[in-house]
Amino acid sequence: MHRTVAALLIGLALVAGCSAKVEQGTAKPVGGDNPPVAKVTTAPADGAADVPVNVPAQVTVAEGVIDEVALTNPEGTPVKGKIADDKKSWSSTEPLGYGKTYTYAGRVTGTDGRPVDLKGAFTTINPAVQVRATLFPGDNQTMGVAVPIKVEFDADVADRATVEKALTVTNSAGVQGSWAWLSSREVHYRPEKYWPANTQIHVEAKLYGVPYGGGAFGRADVTSDFTIGRHQLVKIDTPSHQLVVQRDGQTVASYPASFGKDADPNLATPNGTFVVMQKFDTWSFDNPQYGYTNVVKKWSVRFSNHGEFIHENNDNAANIGTNNTSHGCANLLEADAKAYYDSALVGDPVEVTGSITTLPPQFDWYDWQIPWSQWQSMSAL
Template identity: 90%
Template sequence: MHRTVAALLLGLALVAGCSAKVETGTAKPVGGDNPPVAKFTTAPADGAVDAPVNVPVQVTVAEGTIDQVTVTNPEGQAVAGKLAEDKKSWASTEPLGFGKAYAYAGRATGTDGRPVDLKGGFTTLNPASQVRATLFPGDNDTMGVAVPIKVEFDADVSDRATVQKALTVTNSAGVQGSWAWLNSREVHYRPEKYWPANTQIHVEAKLYGVAYGGGAFGRADVTSDFTIGRNQVVKIDTPSHQLVVQRDGQTVATYPASFGKDDDPALNTPNGTFVVMQKFDTWSFDNPQYGYTNVVKKWSVRFSNHGEFIHENNDNAANIGKVNSSHGCANLLEADAKAYYDSAMVGDPVEVTGASMTLPAQFDWYDWQIPWAQWQTMSAL
């Protein structure tokens, strides 16, 4: 009896021991069938189309850290990028190309120790047109104190506000200025008063991928670093028959001159603040309306696209310093014209007073003919 009970109990114990062993062997590992906790997020999203080219690609991971990320272009080249120190995000550091398909690849390790792979891709926008911009002054130029900063486009810009937000000007003098749209293809920047002498200026036009409106986008960024030179201003009071050159407000030269005819407003050297635009050792003057073509003069300095120059005219020597007899230019004797020419710099202001006619603000560069309050209203922002 006792042996039978003992045997039965032993058998039950053995059965129980076998059951426990089987249950332990089939237990599920940590995590079980649950998905890995790490999760990638990308911008642009997987499958996105018309993605911007000038916004950095962003890859982030939640509940994990990034082991590696690559974004490749159709040629298989990797887009430059940088992984954050905490390894939770990656961002591209170079612009993308228009109309290209990019592929994501990468891996992250979750807080649960399990890996997650990144796969997918997106396509960038393919603009209807790409608009080129040019910037003036250029790198390493030295300019006069009245020089405007100009950005010119090879097509009309309809979304001027968006474009203007991409333009910045900084300078060593801390001078503030304002952009003004002169037309749909040209925007200028100037301060309220002339630039301080010796100012270093940096201009950035971050226009690549910027929407100009109408399906047009910026073709490329452009930048410039240039310098403002000495302060030199030409002052012309037409009744005086003298051209005065000032440096830092002090007169350094006075030249006898003959300006445009006083009795004919169409032939005046007109009132206004102009800017030296170009210099030529010789220049051929043509005005068939007044009976002359191919009249070559030395030491010619253009200060308006209306047609005004400061130049040598020894043929008019009898009137220089005495009578205003030109067709609008400032005539000087040859030696004086050469001396002035050598001192002149593109961007120098030329201030004209005393004439019977004031030139409308429509002939380049007319920036300083527009009052400051009006100039500010010409901004798109």
């Protein structure tokens, strides 16, 4: 009897001892039932639709660091991106594609040491229309001091302000200029005065992904780097019968010329500041209204889309230097026409005075016929 009671007491004591030990050492596995502390944010968010393609995708983490991130297109190709030095964020470094679903994957580690998986997907916008833009001048060209910078679109631009904000011009001379919309498909840039000689110019049209309005978006970015050459201009005072070439402020040539007929406003060489647009070794002139077609002349330099050129016309030698008898062009003797042709750059200004006719600003390139204040008002911004 005494042995049984003693054994029972010893057993109870052992049970009580085990129970006390568990209570004193109570602990849950690291983290237990608490959620991980790391908080991951993605932009675009999981499930987002109609996402812009020209805004970087981003992953950020609070109370943790990024271990790895992958953003892949439908073909499984990763989008290029970079984790920040502090490992708190990741950003894509290349544009996204139109109308594609992208998938996030990766992992972060919280300050509690626990990992969190990154998952999600979003879809980019799929434009109804993608508009192509072209830029002039192109790369590595040397242009005259009056050259305009032109961006032309293959469809109308409804939201001109948004598009214009995507256009930038920088130059080595620090010259300021302004964009002006000449139509719903064409915008030009020029400074108040001619470009300084030898200026280096960089143009960026960051148009990919830009909304043009009406469901249209930019198809691609375009850029250009070109140079302004020496400062050369042509001065034509029609009653003088002389075509004067000035370079860097000095007269370097004065050629006898015959300009448009003085008494006929339809044929007179018009007043205005024009720009050399094209050069041709030979050019065929046609004007059936005045009775001639396929009249081929050498060393032809176009300075207006109204039809004006500087060119050789030895057939009119008797009037060159004495009478204005052309249909609006500047006629020179062949040797003089060749000498001028060789000196001319696209973009050189041609300043005409003394005529009975002044053209309205509507025949390319008419940028310099528009007063500066009016030009600035033609910006969409």
